[in-house]
Amino acid sequence: MKSYITTPIYYVNGKPHIGHAYTSIVADIMKRNREALGYEMMLSTGVDEHGQKNQEAAADLEMDVNAYLDMRCKEFKDVFDQFGVSYDYFVRTSRDGHKTAVAGMEQTIFDKDLIVKKQYTGTYCKGCEEFKKESDLTEDGQCPLHPTMKVETTDETNYFLKLEPFREKLLQHIDDNPDFVQPEAFKNELKKMLAEPLEDLCISRPKSRVTLGVELPFDQDFVTYVWFDALANYLTNIGWPENGYEDWWAGCEHLIGKDILKPHGVYWPIMLMAAGLPLPKKLSVHSHWVGAGGVKMSKSIGNTVDPEEVAEKVGIDGLRWYLARHMRADSDSQISVDLIIQTFNSELGNKIGNLLSRVAKFSNKNFDGKVPAPGALTAEDEALRKTVLDAVAGFGAWIDMADIPAQVQKIVEAATAMNEYIDQQAPWSLFKNEETRERCATVLYVTLDCQRVLFEALRQVIPASSGKALAMLNAPSAETPWKPELDRLPGGNPLGELGTLFPRVQ
Ligand code: ME8
Numbered sequence: 001m002k003s004y005i006t007t008p009i010y011y012v013n014g015k016p017h018i019g020h021a022y023t024s025i026v027a028d029i030m031k032r033n034r035e036a037l038g039y040e041m042m043l044s045t046g047v048d049e050h051g052q053k054n055q056e057a058a059a060d061l062e063m064d065v066n067a068y069l070d071m072r073c074k075e076f077k078d079v080f081d082q083f084g085v086s087y088d089y090f091v092r093t094s095r096d097g098h099k100t101a102v103a104g105m106e107q108t109i110f111d112k113d114l115i116v117k118k119q120y121t122g123t124y125c126k127g128c129e130e131f132k133k134e135s136d137l138t139e140d141g142q143c144p145l146h147p148t149m150k151v152e153t154t155d156e157t158n159y160f161l162k163l164e165p166f167r168e169k170l171l172q173h174i175d176d177n178p179d180f181v182q183p184e185a186f187k188n189e190l191k192k193m194l195a196e197p198l199e200d201l202c203i204s205r206p207k208s209r210v211t212l213g214v215e216l217p218f219d220q221d222f223v224t225y226v227w228f229d230a231l232a233n234y235l236t237n238i239g240w241p242e243n244g245y246e247d248w249w250a251g252c253e254h255l256i257g258k259d260i261l262k263p264h265g266v267y268w269p270i271m272l273m274a275a276g277l278p279l280p281k282k283l284s285v286h287s288h289w290v291g292a293g294g295v296k297m298s299k300s301i302g303n304t305v306d307p308e309e310v311a312e313k314v315g316i317d318g319l320r321w322y323l324a325r326h327m328r329a330d331s332d333s334q335i336s337v338d339l340i341i342q343t344f345n346s347e348l349g350n351k352i353g354n355l356l357s358r359v360a361k362f363s364n365k366n367f368d369g370k371v372p373a374p375g376a377l378t379a380e381d382e383a384l385r386k387t388v389l390d391a392v393a394g395f396g397a398w399i400d401m402a403d404i405p406a407q408v409q410k411i412v413e414a415a416t417a418m419n420e421y422i423d424q425q426a427p428w429s430l431f432k433n434e435e436t437r438e439r440c441a442t443v444l445y446v447t448l449d450c451q452r453v454l455f456e457a458l459r460q461v462i463p464a465s466s467g468k469a470l471a472m473l474n475a476p477s478a479e480t481p482w483k484p485e486l487d488r489l490p491g492g493n494p495l496g497e498l499g500t501l502f503p504r505v506q
Contacts, residue, residue, distance in 0.1 A: 003034050004248040006234050007045040008256050009091045012072035013057035016079045018289055018297075018305040018335065019257065022323050026286070026401060027255050028085045029324055032460040033399045038481035042248055044237045045080060046091025047073050051129050051226030052205070055212040065212060069094060079307055083316050084463055089237045093229055098236040102229050103217040105241075106203070109274045110218050114162050117219075120202060123151045129226050131202055145259060156209070159222065160200035166270040167198050173269070179282055181265060183402045185330040186258060186285040190265040201267055203228045231268045234280065252280040255401060258287055284401040286327060292336040305335055313337070313505050317462035318344040324461045325409070329402040341505050348465075351415040352454075353502035355422065359447045360472055364495050366431055371448055371473070372441035373491030381446045384421045385486055388414045388450040395457035396483045408461060411454060418450055441491075448473060449489040457484060471496045 007023045010016065024045045031043045048054075049069050058068035069092075077090055093099075109115055123132045127146025131154070138144050143151055171194050174180050174187065181187040204222040205213060213223030234254065238245040256264050269279050290296055291303035298304065310319045322340045325347075327333050363372055377385075391414035394407040422443070430440035455469040456478045470478075474496040475489055 001039050002042070002247050002251045003039045004042040004044075004238065004252040005030055005034075006043075006237075006252065006254050008260060009046045009048040009093065009230055009233055010076060011051070011053055012047050012049060012069060012076065013053040015072075016076045016307065018307055018310075020076070021079055021083055021307040021319070022289060022327070023255055023257060023286070024080050024085045024087070025083055025320055025323055026327075026404065028083075028087075029320075029404060029461055030253075030255075030399065030401060031086060032463065033395065036395070036460060036480065036482040037398065042089065042238065043085075043087045044089040044091055044233070045085060045087045046089070046233070047076050047093070048226065048230045048233075049073070049092055049094045050213040050223070050229055052126050052210045052212075053129060055210060056126070066094075082311065083307065083320065091233045091237055093233060095236075098233060099214045099229075101236045101241055102214045102224060102232045105232055105271070105275050106224065106228070107217045108276070109161065109271070112274065114165070114274045115159050115203065116162065116200065117157065117159050118200075119155075119157050120160075121155045122153075124154045125149065125151050133199075154209075156206055158202045158206070159204040159216065159219070161203045161228075161271070161274065162200050163198035163266070163270050164200075166273045167194055169273060170194060170266070170269050173279060180279070181283045181285065182400065183285065183329050186261055186265075189258075190261060193262060193266055198266070201225075201270075227263050227267060228271065231263060231271060234268075235277070249278065250281065253282040253284060254280055255284050255286070258285055261285055286401060287330060288332045289327070289335045290332045292334050292339065294332065294334060297335075303336065305337060305340070310337060310340055314340055314344040315465075315502075317465040318348065318502070318505075320462050321348055321408075324404050325412075327405055329405075344502065345504055347412055347415075348462075348502040349504050351412065351419060353500065355415065355419055355447070356451055356469055356472065357498070357500060359422065359427075359444055359451070360495060360498050362428065362431075363444045363448065364498055367441065367444070369494055371489055371491055371493045371495060372444045374442040374445035375438045377442065377446070380421065380425070381442065384417060384446060384450060387417045388453055389484055389486060391417075392453055392457035392484045395460055399460075404461075411458065414450075414454060418447060418454075422447060445489075445491055449486060452489045453484050453486065456482065465501055468499070469501055472498050472501075 005027050007027045010020045027043055031041045035041050058065040073092055080087060125132050125143035125146055127143060127149045132143060132151060181190055203225045204216055205225060207221055207223060210223055213226060214229050216222040216224060238248040254264055264283055272279055295303060322343050391410040399407055425443040427440045427443040430436040452473050452475045455466040459466040473489060474493055
């Protein structure tokens with residue numbers, strides 16, 4: 001079974017920020033989840049190197065455009081590598097094979113008379129890299145998504161793709177395939193976009209304005225509109241138009257933020273239909289991160305969250321944890337360095353890491369460096385074991401993007417239950433008397449084995465720390481396909497080298 005997950009390819013007109021890190025980290029969590037189920041996986045992420053914004057960003061720094069693209073591309077790649085994004089393919093749209101394939105797709109559509117040349121007068125937003133209708137703009141005539149970038153007036157001849165002939169067919173596809181766009185709120189938004197007749201989509205830019213792009217195969221005075229070129233990455237990454245891409249494509253899921261629902265939900269499916277190609281399996285849409293108090297993140301307010309700065313404080317997994325845990329499915333979620341640190345200390349530090357340290361260190365000291373061997377189990381032991389097994393069950397099954405926070409929440413609840421169990425059972429007191437020492441060993445064993453189960457599941461979310469925790473427990477390697485099971489930590493087994501998993505951050 002094959003599953004192909006894609007992230008958006010990000011504009012390189014600035015440094016990578018928390019939003020970019022988010023979609024790629026979530027994609028990585030989903031890849032690890034499916035790998036644990038035994039799927040053969042492909043994950044693509046990368047950068048969108050064409051278009052006017054990137055071209056102007058290079059000019060602003062007075063840099064050669066190729067040197068600029070190389071520099072930014074490396075910054076994005078470094079962030080994804082640092083945060084453990086296990087991509088199989090890093091996209092650069094400047095790649096020759098990609099450009100040839102894009103031109104091929106355009107020629108196919110052109111030959112079907114679905115592309116027309118005409119004059120256009122109107123407004124253009126560089127932020128969106130899109131022509132705007134008056135109804136798309138705010139009262140003072142600006143783009144609501146890019147209020148600080150002034151929209152420009154253009155009067156140009158360009159090439160346009162006809163969208164309207166495909167609108168009904170696309171609506172039908174959405175209705176016939178209930179999982180095609182998720183969550184429901186975004187599906188409804190998309191259906192609203194498709195409720196009215198669609199205007200033709202401008203798919204070219206004159207070279208007099210934009211040079212950074214793929215030349216049109218049928219008119220060398222133009223480059224391809226950056227969105228047409230960028231969307232095609234999803235196919236060119238897996239080798240299209242050569243054979244061999246089909247199985248990956250059949251299992252393709254695009255992850256995107258809500259800001260780019262229209263290009264992915266309207267333009268891309270119609271481009272594919274126009275080219276005579278099948279549609280991807282699924283479009284999973286997430287909301288946005290905003291600053292504390294619900295304020296949009298901006299450099300001038302000073303409420304942006306720099307992934308590298310956060311990683312210096314709470315580590316890679318501290319950030320991965322917050323991102324996995326706190327994104328809400330269909331409304332914006334708050335993020336700030338303080339919120340990340342608070343969550344790190346209270347959940348990873350106090351609830352999860354501390355318990356492992358306390359129990360493993362106590363076992364190490366009093367049971368000869370070994371996992372204590374258990375005696376008979378009580379009802380309380382069985383109750384905890386069932387709670388933990390139920391809590392991690394979701395990680396042994398397919399997790400949709402929108403369901404990740406709820407699954408992580410269950411892990412927190414299981415960790416709370418483990419802390420309560422330890423407080424009630426008080427193995428430290430049980431150890432003091434000879435006659436309760438066996439009971440002490442059982443309590444420690446139950447806790448350590450439950451922690452093994454918990455960290456086996458958490459490999460999907462915080463892989464590096466979970467690997468360390470499992471090494472401290474000296475747990476046998478988990479099998480693939482993975483399913484949560486009790487009693488795989490042998491009693492009497494030596495413990496590994498112990499340490500502090502999540503050192504407290506002030
Ligand atoms: O749109 N919260 O690139 P882009 C969550 N090149 N996610 C966020 C976010 C936030 N505050 N800000 C950005 C482009 N993102 C095109 C894409 S794809 C064929 C071409 C994430 O650099 C989210 O995934 O503007 C969003 O959709 C994407 O970055 C936009 O990245």
